[in-house]
Amino acid sequence: MSFTQDVKQEVSLHVYTAEEEKAALSALIQLTASLSISRRGPALSITTENAAVSRAIFRMLKNYDVEIIPSVKRRMNLKKNLIYQLRAEGNVQAVLEDTGIYSAQGLRDRPLRAIVRKDQCARAYLAGAFMAEGSVNSPRTSNYHLEINAANPKHAEFLSELMKRFYIDAKIIERRGHSVVYVKSAEKIADFLRVIDASDNLMKFEDTRISRDITNSITRLNNVEVANEMKSFKAAAEQLEDIEILERYDLVRNMDPKLRDVIELRKEEPYASLNELAESYRAKTGSTVSKSGLKHRFVKIHEAAMKASGQKDE
Numbered sequence: 001m002s003f004t005q006d007v008k009q010e011v012s013l014h015v016y017t018a019e020e021e022k023a024a025l026s027a028l029i030q031l032t033a034s035l036s037i038s039r040r041g042p043a044l045s046i047t048t049e050n051a052a053v054s055r056a057i058f059r060m061l062k063n064y065d066v067e068i069i070p071s072v073k074r075r076m077n078l079k080k081n082l083i084y085q086l087r088a089e090g091n092v093q094a095v096l097e098d099t100g101i102y103s104a105q106g107l108r109d110r111p112l113r114a115i116v117r118k119d120q121c122a123r124a125y126l127a128g129a130f131m132a133e134g135s136v137n138s139p140r141t142s143n144y145h146l147e148i149n150a151a152n153p154k155h156a157e158f159l160s161e162l163m164k165r166f167y168i169d170a171k172i173i174e175r176r177g178h179s180v181v182y183v184k185s186a187e188k189i190a191d192f193l194r195v196i197d198a199s200d201n202l203m204k205f206e207d208t209r210i211s212r213d214i215t216n217s218i219t220r221l222n223n224v225e226v227a228n229e230m231k232s233f234k235a236a237a238e239q240l241e242d243i244e245i246l247e248r249y250d251l252v253r254n255m256d257p258k259l260r261d262v263i264e265l266r267k268e269e270p271y272a273s274l275n276e277l278a279e280s281y282r283a284k285t286g287s288t289v290s291k292s293g294l295k296h297r298f299v300k301i302h303e304a305a306m307k308a309s310g311q312k313d314e
Helices: 003-012 018-032 051-061 092-098 119-133 153-165 186-195 199-248 257-268 274-285 291-309
Strands: 033-038 041-048 066-074 082-090 134-136 146-149 171-175 178-183
Touching: 003 051, 003 119, 003 134, 003 199, 018 033, 018 041, 018 051, 018 092, 018 119, 041 051, 041 092, 051 066, 051 082, 051 119, 082 092, 119 134, 119 146, 119 153, 119 186, 153 171, 153 178, 178 186, 186 199, 199 257, 199 291, 257 274, 257 291, 274 291
Parallel strands: none
Antiparallel strands: 033 041, 041 082, 066 082, 134 146, 146 178, 171 178
16 A cells, blocks of 8 residues: 555544544545435435545444445546445435534535634544545655645635644645645654654654655765765875976975975875874874865965976966
8 A cells, every 4th residue: 555545544543532523524524525416305425545534434424314325436547446435315414514514504615613623623624634635655755745635725724724733834736726735844744644643654654754864864974975085085186296296396305394294294195185194294293283284285385386387376
């Protein structure tokens, strides 16, 4: 299964209180159901591609005076996914009123705020919304992304407000005529999984994410070290070329003793870094010289070499 399916599976098995279950069912119905009227009265047609989510909805609807007719179909496309359908008939209006979706003015774009007044009910509502229309990328990918397809723009704003209650800054975009609420920060995705009580998959997400981040950090550090090493090798090679020019014109013996000491040290340790040369200089002469001090002396040596060869230092 995908990581999204794993999360939905875990959340679908959660045991809610009566109030929390009402909130979760409110989101599930608003995002998976359509209302129709027949000679037998109103009916809810609920469709999902997730068997665990379908079972959760069935379990919640059993608390109401409705007849639930389950069925399974196979989608006629290349993937041929199974489609799980529930048809609820009977006192459907009571279900819609109890879950805050229906009022005297008709069906609502977003549920009554009373449904999510308590934080635990808000958590349950977000869990229901994710079960219905949510998806989250696997932490193994480098693109962290969680989203929920909302029922309409007002419902998207409602979901975004709920997330902000838990300090999750969700954005809203319009995609192919649908309002989508999304989160791209790995830390905030982890917070969302914590909010909807997907603790097992939260641990998987965090373990994989932290492991990837550590591996990436080590790789970056190794790349920096290699780059620095190559830079040191190039500088050392250029310094040896300068020394060769000075020796060719027999100029080293007349140079400042401090420069002669550095020249001898570089010849003894052709590819040592400046830090390593500073340590060797202290051990050999008993005097301390800093990395910047060595760099300054090599600049002087380079200038002398350019002058000796009649070239201009670019």
